[in-house]
Amino acid sequence: MARARTVPWAELDTIFFDAGNTFLSMDFDRVAAVAAGLGVECSGRQLERAEAAARPVLSAALAERRTTEGGGAFRFYLRATLERLPASSRDDVELEAVVSGIAERLFSPGRNDRLWNRRMPGRREALERIRALGYRMVVVSNSDGSMARTLTRIGMDHLFDGLVDSTVVGFEKPDPRIFEVALDLVGARPGRTVHIGDLYAADVAGAWAAGVHAVLLDPWADWPEMDCPKVADLDELASLLPGPPGRE
Incomplete structure (x- = not known):
């Protein structure tokens, strides 16, 4: 290099x-509460750590996605974060269902300030x-x-x-x-x-x-x-x- x-x-x-x-930062405790309702038990602190670990993945994806904003980018970001939680072993279908559930509850266009x-x-x-x-x-x-x-x-x-x-x-x-x-x-x-x-x-x-x-x-x-x-x-x-x- x-x-x-x-x-x-x-x-x-x-x-x-x-x-x-x-x-x-986002309200990680709120995200954790929503995730728990969808069957993913984690703490806000664990999500915070997983989110940081996901940043290089999000950065690499920018070459293709070209944006960090919008619902699609938010879902990609969520998935990359959830995949880095301790003992994360859900298959693609299960993980996508959790991502969709969190996004539906927390993503609101024009209101990032709520999260x-x-x-x-x-x-x-x-x-x-x-x-x-x-x-x-x-x-x-x-x-x-x-x-x-x-x-x-x-x-x-x-x-x-x-x-x-x-x-x-x-x-x-x-x-x-x-x-x-x-x-x-x-x-x-x-x-x-x-x-x-x-x-x-x-x-x-x-x-x-x-x-x-x-x-x-x-x-x-x-x-x-x-x-x-x-x-x-x-x-x-x-x-x-x-x-x-x-x-x-």
């Missing part, structure tokens, strides 16, 4: 953040630490138009200088145009900007296509050796940031 790209930390003045699995509404522990504090250093901060999210509502609901909208929701702007990661919208929004330069997110194909490859630096979130070391920098969480990211240089 080619040598991993580096990030010029001392030259940065702007940070883009993915939302889901970066500082915002993706949990602030991840410690993330607000890490974001406050980064903001205190003086960086411009923008959320760049593949979402269904509900991200502004979600940020307000979890009390984190004030931490960011801007938000780019894919449904609102009409471009979805990894399309570089969504990053270009974000750059224009705050007057940032791609070479002085880094994006952090949890999916290589959407977040890393998409950012690079726009000339933006990128970091992959890998809290459980589920990704193999990659050609990009990785961090476990936003605290680790904050520890790498020296504060922005003087802006021109």
